[in-house]
Amino acid sequence: MALIRIPETSRVITxxxxxxxxxxxxxxxxxxWPVAGxxxxxxxxEEILSAYAEEIGQLKERGGYITAxxxxxxxxxxxxxxxxxxFNQEHTHAEDEVRFILKGRGIFYIHVDEQPVFAIEIEEGDxxxxxxxxxxxxxLCADKTIRAIRLFREQAGWTPLYTxxxxxxxxxxxxxxxNYLRSSVAEVANEAISA
Numbered sequence: 001m002a003l004i005r006i007p008e009t010s011r012v013i014t015x016x017x018x019x020x021x022x023x024x025x026x027x028x029x030x031x032x033w034p035v036a037g038x039x040x041x042x043x044x045x046e047e048i049l050s051a052y053a054e055e056i057g058q059l060k061e062r063g064g065y066i067t068a069x070x071x072x073x074x075x076x077x078x079x080x081x082x083x084x085x086x087f088n089q090e091h092t093h094a095e096d097e098v099r100f101i102l103k104g105r106g107i108f109y110i111h112v113d114e115q116p117v118f119a120i121e122i123e124e125g126d127x128x129x130x131x132x133x134x135x136x137x138x139x140l141c142a143d144k145t146i147r148a149i150r151l152f153r154e155q156a157g158w159t160p161l162y163t164x165x166x167x168x169x170x171x172x173x174x175x176x177x178x179n180y181l182r183s184s185v186a187e188v189a190n191e192a193i194s195a
Contacts, residue, residue, distance in 0.1 A: 141175035
């Protein structure tokens with residue numbers, strides 16, 4: 001499940017209800033879909049799109065999307081860093097950025113004017129919809145792996161529209177992940193008990 005970090009205030013949000021409440025203030029939609037037993041995350045694109053056809057159809061109807069595909073990024077992806085460099089600087093899009101994560105993890109950084117930058121760490125089962133015009137950037141976690149269903153309103157997909165702001169250089173990708181959070185909570189609980 002996703003988590004939100006607000007580095008400026010050292011705040012971390014981990015509960016699904018609080019994540020939804022927080023993101024909805026910015027027009028960002030978040031859902032967590034069960035993935036166990038649906039389809040192997042390494043299956044072919046057509047098999048994956050078929051397994052999620054009902055959900056994809058509902059998203060298309062809700063958001064006016066006309067096409068869906070499956071993107072697969074691994075450390076072996078040719079010109080990986082060149083590809084990542086297209087997205088790890090602040091930009092917007094003329095249409096929504098919709099992703100359902102099948103495998104791997106990544107981070108969307110959101111920059112709303114007059115607000116602290118916040119990071120949304122996404123992983124398997126997370127659906128996120130970052131609205132058109134939202135200033136953001138994206139990076140992968142350390143394993144440099146992500147597989148996702150993407151939805152688009154245009155056949156050609158979307159193009160990043162760079163803002164020219166260098167804000168992303170001050171936010172290095174830091175993925176905490178669920179294991180980090182569980183161990184941190186356990187540490188705090190143990191300290192409270194022994195105090």
